[in-house]
Amino acid sequence: MLPRLADLTLEEKVGQMFVPGADGTFMNATSPAYRGLERLVRDRHVGGIIWFSSNVYETAFLNRRMQAAARLLLETRATVAAIALDVGYDSEAAFNRAFKRVTGVTPGRWR
Secondary structure (H helix, E strand, O other): OOOOHHHOOHHHHHHOOOOOEEEOOOOOOOOHHHHHHHHHHHHHOOOOOEEEOOOHHHHHHHHHHHHHHHHHHHHOOOOHHHHHHHOOOOOHHHHHHHHHHHHOOOHHHHO
């Protein structure tokens, strides 16, 4: 149930006037982007969030890569570096960052 306008504090009323934008890409609950949006809603009482569309094909490509990597991490004994190359990353470091951004954990922790 939504609160009545008369029941909102001044800070909550002001917060309702702001609607920040957010990228429509995948983010997990531990990502900095998600936590930032959560803080805006909880602490600043923003009136809503405008979601900007992402490139659907780019998102699908990233998801496919991460699903393949996650499966390889669980089903093989290949090194993280080998899996990174196998799913199309130029370096283990870039793969580690991308994997953690999507899953919330490092490839080693996933395994």
